[in-house]
Amino acid sequence: MDIHSEKILILDFGSQYTQLIARRVREAHVYCELHPHDMDIAEIRAFAPKGIILSGGPCSVYDPGAPSFDERLLELGVPVLGICYGMHVMARHFGGEVSAAGKREFGHAELEQTDSTGSLFDGFFVEAKSPVWMSHGDHVSKLPPGFTVAAATANAPVAAIQDPARQLYGVQFHPEVNHTPRGEILIDTFVRKICGCHGHWTPGQIIEDAVARIREMVGTDQVILGLSGGVDSSVAAALIHRAIGEQLTCVFVDTGLLRLGEGDQVMATFAENMGVKVLRVDAEERFLSALVDVEDPEQKRKIIGNLFITIFEEAAGKLEDARWLAQGTIYPDVIESAGGKTGKAQNIKSHHNVGGLPEKMKLALLEPLRELFKDEVRALGDELGLPRQMVWRHPFPGPGLGVRILGKIKKEYADILRQADAIYIEELFQSGWYDKVSQAFAVFLPVRSVGVMGDGRTYENVVALRAVETKDFMTASWAPLPYDLLARISTRIINEVRGVNRVVYDISSKPPSTIEWE
Structure with missing residues (x-):
């Protein structure tokens, strides 16, 4: 069996979420590839996709120098799904209009189906309305001939468009992100039901x-x-x-x-x-x-x-x-x-x-x-x-502890960090938190602080703990580890790792911070 015989082409217009689209297609057990938005039509024909997805992007379609594409791909006769900017370029191609929205929409919205004749939303709605994630300042202000409005939100009367006869679909929201809870169902429906892929990518x-x-x-x-x-x-x-x-x-x-x-x-x-x-x-x-x-x-x-x-x-x-x-x-x-x-x-x-x-x-x-x-x-x-x-171990950077020891690197610092990190990870495993967070590690800081151990003054090193929750590592939130767990980890590190007298916990999210410190 040729596992590449059924494939989806994803054209990238610069969205930060484009890789997530590909991951959702792969989760449907269908092979896909990412390519630039201006991929040559001859290459597209040679690729022979069963369907095409046009990604979102940061530009407006009417901006000078906005990302373009070879519009002949819309005439290939294969299903096309446009997401956000991708919906806009498709709508314009077929005679619709796109303009700045009266009210921009970023974040959660409630989507309501307005036309059920197409199959894109099969299984998507379990209630009258479904939460989705919006990120746009433009909207389709005039429908192209042959298209109908498939779904709407309070601020986006054209939140999804469709022309089932020509297998053309567009959504204003982002089904690929985790903030659209049932978005993976929509993408699965597109690649499996509409594009006819069987799912050999296992x-x-x-x-x-x-x-x-x-x-x-x-x-x-x-x-x-x-x-x-x-x-x-x-x-x-x-x-x-x-x-x-x-x-x-x-x-x-x-x-x-x-x-x-x-x-x-x-x-x-x-x-x-x-x-x-x-x-x-x-x-x-x-x-x-x-x-x-x-x-x-x-x-x-x-x-x-x-x-x-x-x-x-x-x-x-x-x-x-x-x-x-x-x-x-x-x-x-x-x-x-x-x-x-x-x-x-x-x-x-x-x-x-x-x-x-x-x-x-x-x-x-x-x-x-x-x-x-x-x-x-x-x-x-x-x-x-x-x-x-x-x-299933958490990600570890290629340079290793070299970028988790801030400032100058010494063997003494590496040994301290190794021991502190091992205690941290051991406690996460024992508490059941290791599999609940996406990445956790300790960082050696290039500062020393005053402490008291027994009856004596100490002036020793500081270790920071980091734990984040994320699905895609493009954005991440700091993990709310229980206070008693943090207290136990801190006590063990200070008691068992010679040279450390202070432990701190990093509560920064990405963005604006990165997950690693260096």
């Missing part, structure tokens, strides 16, 4: 397809992979090992900036339990030496990344028969490294994956997870039999 089918492709590409060649212990590289290693067994050799560079006991856990999981060949390189001293007196987080990332490449090359150079370099690159890495496909994304921090290694090492590149989102990678990890604690 973990088992993805693994079967990937194993076959890896075997065909690699043949009898040797493959090397940089194993970090993170979810992506671990799942990539397990998948490739299933495909080619002993032809895979993993290089595990222990930077000295990993979590407590993580190096031993990686070796136990892969080398001892799974029989994967793993070369472990103890490089703590080299990394700490290279980072002496470095405080800028961007400089830290570059130093750690470049040194990792150097050490990996040294280890891989001993494997003279290797012809392939495997990486745990996933789909968001590809999108972000391309500037969000629109060229408008701002670089908040340099990415730790994608690029650099293959050109230097003269090896062919193998990226079996390149088409997958993080949640899909985790699902594959479960299917491959990796330990749940490894597959």
Whole structure:
């Protein structure tokens, strides 16, 4: 079975939510790809989508230089769903009008169906009205010929439009975000019922397809992979090992900036339990030496990344028969490294994956997870039999503790942070809160504070705790951990970790803060 035979094309007009649209389509077990709004019509025809989704965007369709698209795609005869800006460009193409709304609408709204002749809202309404998330300043002020108003809100009399005969649909709200509680049902209906996709994109089918492709590409060649212990590289290693067994050799560079006991856990999981060949390189001293007196987080990332490449090359150079370099690159890495496909994304921090290694090492590149989102990678990890604690662990930055130690990095600070973080995570597990939050970690602050222990004055370090709740990591809220849990964690860290006399809790959300501190 070709798992790519049914696919949805998503054209990106610059919305911050475009990746969420793709994730919702994948959750319906249908393959999809994100492409720029100005994708060439010949490429679209070659892609042969079963349906097309036009994303939202920050511009108005009547603005000078507003994102355009090849309007011939609307004549291909496949179903089209326009979301916000996508609805506006579709409405204008077919003779409608779009203008500034008398009252802009941002946030929650109550949607009411006004025309049930189409199937887009099948299963969406369980009551007369359904909550949706709006984010717009424009509206369709004149319907295109052949279209009807499918739904409305108090402030948006044209909140959804449809022409079922031509399989054209548009919604003013954002069904892809979690703030539209039943939005995933609408997207599922569009891709499965309206576009006619059957849903072959499942973990088992993805693994079967990937194993076959890896075997065909690699043949009898040797493959090397940089194993970090993170979810992506671990799942990539397990998948490739299933495909080619002993032809895979993993290089595990222990930077000295990993979590407590993580190096031993990686070796136990892969080398001892799974029989994967793993070369472990103890490089703590080299990394700490290279980072002496470095405080800028961007400089830290570059130093750690470049040194990792150097050490990996040294280890891989001993494997003279290797012809392939495997990486745990996933789909968001590809999108972000391309500037969000629109060229408008701002670089908040340099990415730790994608690029650099293959050109230097003269090896062919193998990226079996390149088409997958993080949640899909985790699902594959479960299917491959990796330990749940490894597959579902919270995200960990590529530079490791190097960007969770603020300011200068020293071994003493790394050891303190490792112990504090381990206590924090242990308490979250024991209390049942680990799976309730999306990401939790400790941060070492470059400040000291006065304290009292016993009858003596102390002047020691401060550790900050961070825990957030999020679905997409684009926005996040700080997690309301119980006071008694925070008190227990703080007491344990101060009592058990020598060098810490104060623990604080971060109650900042994203935005305006980021999830990581650096």
